Amino acid sequence: MTEPVRVGLLGIGTVGSGTYRVLERNRAEIARRAGRRIEIAWVCARDRERARGIVGPGVPVVDDAVGAVADPATEIVVEAIGGTGIAKDAVIAAIEHGKHVVTANKALLALHGNEIFAAASARGVMIAFEAAVAGCIPTIKVLREGLVANRIEWIAGIVNGTSNFILSEMRAKGLPFAEVLAEAQRLGYAEADPTFDVEGIDAAHKMSLLAAIGFGIPVQFTRAHVEGITGITDKDVSYAEKLGYRIKLLGIARRTPEGIELRVHPTLIPATRLIANVEGPTNAILIKGDAAGVTLYQGAGAGSEPTASAVIADIVDVTRLMRAEPQERVPHLAFQADALSDIPILPMADVETSYYLRVRVKDQVGVLADLARALADAGISIDSMLQQGAGDDENETDIVILTHQTRERNFDAAIARVVELPSVSGDYTRIRREDLL
Ligand code: HSE
Numbered sequence: 001m002t003e004p005v006r007v008g009l010l011g012i013g014t015v016g017s018g019t020y021r022v023l024e025r026n027r028a029e030i031a032r033r034a035g036r037r038i039e040i041a042w043v044c045a046r047d048r049e050r051a052r053g054i055v056g057p058g059v060p061v062v063d064d065a066v067g068a069v070a071d072p073a074t075e076i077v078v079e080a081i082g083g084t085g086i087a088k089d090a091v092i093a094a095i096e097h098g099k100h101v102v103t104a105n106k107a108l109l110a111l112h113g114n115e116i117f118a119a120a121s122a123r124g125v126m127i128a129f130e131a132a133v134a135g136c137i138p139t140i141k142v143l144r145e146g147l148v149a150n151r152i153e154w155i156a157g158i159v160n161g162t163s164n165f166i167l168s169e170m171r172a173k174g175l176p177f178a179e180v181l182a183e184a185q186r187l188g189y190a191e192a193d194p195t196f197d198v199e200g201i202d203a204a205h206k207m208s209l210l211a212a213i214g215f216g217i218p219v220q221f222t223r224a225h226v227e228g229i230t231g232i233t234d235k236d237v238s239y240a241e242k243l244g245y246r247i248k249l250l251g252i253a254r255r256t257p258e259g260i261e262l263r264v265h266p267t268l269i270p271a272t273r274l275i276a277n278v279e280g281p282t283n284a285i286l287i288k289g290d291a292a293g294v295t296l297y298q299g300a301g302a303g304s305e306p307t308a309s310a311v312i313a314d315i316v317d318v319t320r321l322m323r324a325e326p327q328e329r330v331p332h333l334a335f336q337a338d339a340l341s342d343i344p345i346l347p348m349a350d351v352e353t354s355y356y357l358r359v360r361v362k363d364q365v366g367v368l369a370d371l372a373r374a375l376a377d378a379g380i381s382i383d384s385m386l387q388q389g390a391g392d393d394e395n396e397t398d399i400v401i402l403t404h405q406t407r408e409r410n411f412d413a414a415i416a417r418v419v420e421l422p423s424v425s426g427d428y429t430r431i432r433r434e435d436l437l
Pocket of ligand 1: 134135159160161162163189190197202301302303
């Protein structure tokens with residue numbers, strides 16, 4: 001076997017330590033696949049004392065990320081620091097020094113990916129980022145290679161484990177949002193700042209990468225429509241179930257004749273779909289290609305060793321391809337850099353979907369007719385309806401309406417009318433609905 005490939009590891013937290021551990025444990029098996037041994041050349045950590053407790057005695061531990069990546073003997077740098085501060089400086093420095101980079105950093109690539117990919121291409125190095133999207137699931141591999149024959153029509157995924165855990169627990173145990181969030185944090189699923197999870201930002205980071213790879217467009221996180229799960233009540237979860245649906249935080253990237261939909265929001269999915277039954281912190285992604293039809297991928301979306309699984313897959317890929325001419329490698333965004341398209345991202349107002357609308361109303365004559373009128377005037381057709389109990393106040397009731405497809409701008413117009421109705425208390429929830437067929 002030729003000499004080992006030397007890998008520098010930036011960060012020894014959840015992802016870094018998992019990578020170190022799995023590389024050690026499966027060392028022989030991985031070398032048999034890669035054709036070279038993978039050797040950790042150095043580890044860079046803020047807390048060197050803590051790092052020393054994780055890595056073997058022969059591995060140097062340093063604390064200057066930008067300095068470490070200059071090491072002439074290092075061929076691959078694994079960035080497992082996270083965030084967009086030091087991680088960005090270190091990745092840019094690594095590229096400048098001609099190192100290939102493997103990263104799990106979705107925020108970094110969602111915000112600065114276009115610049116980073118351009119710099120890497122100019123320097124002839126690879127940026128591999130399987131671990132940035134959906135943990136262990138090889139989604140990037142699937143889109144860039146497995147489905148390369150297809151015109152991708154849409155991608156829809158549960159790509160934030162924390163939100164999926166919260167929604168699953170709310171449904172299974174009838175618990176309110178805040179209580180389950182605290183549990184998710186205790187179990188360590190949530191990002192350092194859980195806002196990223198529950199407000200849909202983490203999912204949108206991932207979906208902007210998937211959209212870029214699926215459709216051959218630049219990474220456009222700032223154009224994504226992003227809504228999280230903080231407004232979902234246990235009541236909505238239970239009404240959705242009565243109507244035959246589950247609520248999931250779904251990321252959707254869809255090609256339409258007018259542009260690309262790029263959106264993250266809570267979504268009603270028919271309970272009979274496999275993806276609707278993906279529970280807990282698990283991720284799942286559906287991809288529809290014109291030739292393959294719909295394919296489904298499921299697995300752990302976070303965690304030390306599941307994420308390490310994807311990081312190491314990238315290390316092996318890079319090891320195999322680093323001797324190839326840059327033009328013979330798989331392009332960063334699946335499409336050749338000079339063949340990216342400028343198809344626009346569709347404004348949310350132009351997106352067509354159907355809706356779940358729950359309104360709290362006074363239980364009196366004509367209320368339903370008023371609601372139906374507001375929807376009809378906006379050109380929206382009602383699919384089905386549920387009127388549910390009085391709750392605490394016998395004079396009030398919840399009305400839940402499922403609509404047929406309409407444009408978001410029509411629904412916005414209808415909602416503006418509905419909240420002004422004297423019989424409506426102002427408390428309402430709107431959740432988009434997708435069939436995923
Ligand atoms: N906080 C993320 C999640 C971790 O909950 O899915 C993986 O990106």
